[in-house]
Amino acid sequence: MTASTVDEYxxxxxxxxxxxxxxxxxxLREVLPEGTEDISYDVPAIRVGGKxxxxxAGWKKHISVYPVPAGDAEYTxxxxxxxxxxxxxKFALDRPIPYExxxxxxxxxxxxxxxx
Numbered sequence: 001m002t003a004s005t006v007d008e009y010x011x012x013x014x015x016x017x018x019x020x021x022x023x024x025x026x027x028l029r030e031v032l033p034e035g036t037e038d039i040s041y042d043v044p045a046i047r048v049g050g051k052x053x054x055x056x057a058g059w060k061k062h063i064s065v066y067p068v069p070a071g072d073a074e075y076t077x078x079x080x081x082x083x084x085x086x087x088x089x090k091f092a093l094d095r096p097i098p099y100e101x102x103x104x105x106x107x108x109x110x111x112x113x114x115x116x
Contacts, residue, residue, distance in 0.1 A: 006037045006044040021058050027099045031107040054106045065089045069108035
């Protein structure tokens with residue numbers, strides 16, 4: 001079954017994964033306070049001004065954040081170990097999740113898409 005709300009999507013995960021996804025959600029909402037949530041491409045999306053800015057998704061062994069914004073040299077270096085292809089950041093669930101980096105990603109995406 002495809003989730004129709006972000007809460008429904010998150011409810012489909014085991015508690016330990018759901019906790020990480022809830023914190024990713026909260027982190028992104030902090031940097032995108034004017035954002036609205038919905039499900040797009042079967043995963044949670046945060047929209048600003050009706051336009052999707054950032055997506056996040058849970059998987060069995062990792063969580064992903066999409067797309068990857070352009071950034072300065074420091075940001076590019078910081079995301080290097082998490083890049084999985086050109087447009088995806090992949091964070092293994094068996095390692096500490098860099099929530100601050102996820103927040104920076106959301107803020108950069110918002111700025112590049114005219115959301116801030």
